[in-house]
Amino acid sequence: MTLSIDTKNVMPPERREFEYTQKDFEHVRDLVYQNAGITLQSSKTNLVYSRLSKRVRACGMQSFKDYLAYLEQDEEERTRAVTALTTNHTSFFREKHHFEHLVNQVWPALKKKLESGGRVRIWSAGCSSGEEPYSLVMALAGTDRNLPRWLLKHDFRILASDLAPHVLATARSGRYPNSIAESIPASLRNIWMTPDGDSMVVNPALQQLIAFKELNLLGTWPMKQQFDVIFCRNVMIYFDEPTKTTLFQNFSKKLLTGGYLYIGHSERLVGKASQDFVSKGQTIYQKRSM
Ligand SMILES: C[S@@+](CC[C@H](N)C(=O)[O-])C[C@H]1O[C@@H](n2cnc3c(N)ncnc32)[C@H](O)[C@@H]1O
Structure with missing residues (x-):
């Protein structure tokens, strides 16, 4: 929004x-x-x-x-x-090359991990009104109507967090005006969005895969586990260099070795933590083994 x-x-x-x-x-x-x-x-x-x-x-x-x-x-x-005073601008499938990379390069190994009883965690940090995490699950599910149920039976979860309660309220509702939902590719929108008057509602099974939480990235992070994938896009653009440096260090700690960090198109890695990552494409980074 x-x-x-x-x-x-x-x-x-x-x-x-x-x-x-x-x-x-x-x-x-x-x-x-x-x-x-x-x-x-x-x-x-x-x-x-x-x-x-x-x-x-x-x-x-x-x-x-x-x-x-x-x-x-x-x-x-x-x-x-x-x-x-926060800027909450977002949209479905924003910077779509990130979703293509995730689906084609990262997801096959994560799916195997789930199949063999492993755990997969994805974090959308600074998720605004939810378009980013919903794009993530729609991209992973593709046109496979059974995938959400399969994911619910396996140890898969998306954490979507933001500082601002008003955008999280929209995210939790899963309801978007038609003018916003129309940016979802038709092949996915027809499967995962249900029209309701002037708006469209995200499929409930997809909604169940995401936990929306209020979280200030500058505060203490209560999550104990590490993540396979972190999306933190168009959030750090508003932070100064010392804040970005600290955040990148914290993201590095919160990522599993081999895990992926996706950042916004005008952002770049700064500080010591940049040594922890290998570039894997435009604003896509993989955590190296140390
Ligand atoms: C421009 S939106 C980006 C949304 C989405 N990631 C995208 O790229 O489309 C930035 C979001 O970061 C959130 N944000 C800003 N400062 C934050 C902080 N200190 N902790 C958590 N979220 C923050 C804002 O509330 C806003 O919703």
């Missing part, structure tokens, strides 16, 4: 409903960095006003200064403020 503002129609400061100063912007910038690792450039000053003024109004505050003071005491509202 896209959260964006029409930059051509940005409200000029003199017409703003609430007082909003450079100091307020800097306060928000620090808050978002500390809580989500996201770096807001000063070009986002108007975007911050546009997105947070709705929260200022909803909380019955008269100014940004009062609202920001209130955030110090109210953790839930702080989460709402931070998530209101």
Whole structure:
């Protein structure tokens, strides 16, 4: 889902409903960095006003200064403020070469692992409203209507996590407007999506294969197991170099040897962890044995 503002129609400061100063912007910038690792450039000053003024109004505050003071005491509202400033743009089968690589180069060995009683875990980290993990299961199932049931009987699971509760609510519903679902290739959409008025709903068996969880990538990761595949695409683009360096190290630790990491088209591996990986294609990396 896209959260964006029409930059051509940005409200000029003199017409703003609430007082909003450079100091307020800097306060928000620090808050978002500390809580989500996201770096807001000063070009986002108007975007911050546009997105947070709705929260200022909803909380019955008269100014940004009062609202920001209130955030110090109210953790839930702080989460709402931070998530209101995340960019949740996503789509089904975005960067489709990743799904082709997964299906053709990685999945055959993972399927054998399942057949011989092994465990397979995939993580969509920063899954937004769910299009990415649903694309993953649809790509793996292809046109095989029996595969979801087969996967449910084997030790297969997808973890899909995001910081923002509002996008996870959409993901859990598995319901997408027709205009969004139409980017799913017709051969898969006809099998795995059920039309319902203006929207389409993901097949329940596919939904059962995915566990959606709220998780801040900057916090502690409760998962004990390692993963065979991690997708973390178009998330780290908003982080600064030290945050990316730490995250790549953590992803490396969380991947099994021989496991795959897929990152977004404008992202690149940074820091010491880049030595842990071998490039296997455009923004596709395999963890080497150490
Ligand atoms: C642009 S979307 C990318 C969605 C999907 N991976 C894709 O490529 O289409 C980035 C997502 O990362 C999430 N995000 C940003 N910072 C995060 C953090 N610190 N922890 C977890 N998720 C975060 C946002 O909430 C947003 O949904």
